[in-house]
Amino acid sequence: MIPVKGFARSLYKGAVINNLKFPFRLLKSVWIVKRLFTSIKPDLVIATGGYVSGVPGREAIRRKIPLYIQEQNAWPGITTKILVKHARMLFYAYEDVLPHLHIHPGTRLIQTPNPVRSTLKLTDKPSALNTWNLQNDRKTLFVFGGSQGSLNINREVSKYAEAWVKNLPLQILWQTGPRHYELMRKDFEKKDHIYLHPFIEDMGTAYAAADLIICRAGALTLAELEYVKKPAILIPLPSSAADHQFHNAKAFEKRGIAAVITENRFDEGALDQTVRQLIARPEILEDLINHFPETIEDGLSKIVQHIVEDLPF
Template identity: 30%
Template sequence: MEKVVFTTGGTGGHIYPALSIAKKVRKKGIDTLFIGTKHRMEKDIVPNENFRFVGLDILPLRSIKSGFKMITATAGAIKLLKKEKPAKIIAFGNYITIPVLIAANVLRIPYYLQEQNHTMGQANKWFYKGAKKVFIAFENTLEGIKEKYKRKFVVTGNPLREEFYGKNKQEERRKLGIKDDERVVLVIGGSLGAKNINEAILKKWKTIMEDKRIRLFWATGKDNYEASTYRIRDFGTAVVEPYFENVPELMAASDIVICRAGALTISELIQLEKPSVLIPYDFVGQKENADVLEYANGAKIFTNETAEKAIDEALSIVRQASMLEFMSENVKTLKKGNSAEIIVKEMGI
């Protein structure tokens, strides 16, 4: 039986795109194996999705000790791949993928890369020249690639959970009990929330509550819920939770989204054609991810220090139907379709 090895790990941004593709591969009756590190979240997430998983002892390359562990892990990866005999390998970036990619080169196993962010990570930079194909989320990533290698690159968007496809805005609004004349503002700061965004929302709380047409859905983050809500006396129609389990539905129903600029969040906004106000973190390439939408006139970017202005801007845009439509149409031009399906096809699976 044909077999595909997935190497990924470290963060949800690396793991969930891999799982989206692996589920498509599994439906075709093809065997799969995940290889990651035994120290990070993939060791729990991947087996919970009923995929085989092997965790190597890999650490970030920051010391002599981690260098030796990388060498040992690479030897282990070579031994493992000799035993498993995969037809193809696909890697999703970061240091965790290095041992398997070195092993793929040693054993001459064809490999593919997937890059979630606008700016390519170091591991993918090291290995893309030997890849069969490199699947990138954003067209702008090609700007940093030498002309002779561009033929390897395929712009696919990021693989997302199936729940983000096929959503209808009006249907989701009906399910959530949102009135036709209400304007929905969705605020999400990531799994841990965003303190700066939360504080800005609180300072603008009276303004938000005064406009009865605005319906706020606000995820404070698990660790920030009590601190963000204990001063609020009147919640009005606002829905405030530590986090939302139904983000695809809420995002589909929303008119504008206030959020960070992680790679998958940007791709979710594109898939659902959502105008947004983005407050990127100052690290991990979020500003460059946000630029993708701002350059297309589909988003406005603010900093942590100007978070209050970001809320004001979102409240202004959400009252302007023509501006919402303009931004949404611009975001729509960035859509690529179901990325996982495109990648599986491009890999010849």
């Protein structure tokens, strides 16, 4: 709805062009948001930390509209750092974020899990295995790099996939991403125990079938892992803003519910070693599972309840 884009922190050609356009996009966004606020007269504004929240957040401050922030990551972005000084409440998923913020004494701090999409439906494991034509006598490794897939993760997994399913009691459910599917299919479509999909819509059954997951460390992905209580090997996206995925992943690792491997460790064979260790020694995998809390709070309901009770009218 507004043309604002994040300010690039690198100096490659596209970043320079983006940054030169930034003031004009910002001014246009301010104009659109002012018109929108005048039209709909919002009673409150919820900012979720991304750069797109900046202009509406500042307009809420200017008009003295109650502002609430839901910070999803373990490392705050610039938008949250600016807006939090004027927020009535800060909802945060990771305690690690607090030392990096200058919080007004009047701002209430409420820790709550990130909301999970309502379309994520869980099922029992036998049904999930049947849905994906998987065997119940093998552990299931679920690999995905986000909805578009990750070429770097795909390449690294492809180095070891055949050896894993040959030497370990393992099968692989692998979302390659639409752009990378044909490349991967040429190598693996006729290989036993390796099941490729360009995109998986029914993530609930994929999670339910999994014993171990390899994925990125975006905030919403991690919220889903916690919701389904599945251990993971997290590979943070190196180009994420302020390296926030790395901080998210380390927060999970600190809690004992995930292992973290950065891409600069691929050459060491770190992914291969970690998968083999977790599958060959089930007690280590079980220990990760046991570190999940028995009950997971409903983050969405908690956020809504606190805001409704706080509204000053």
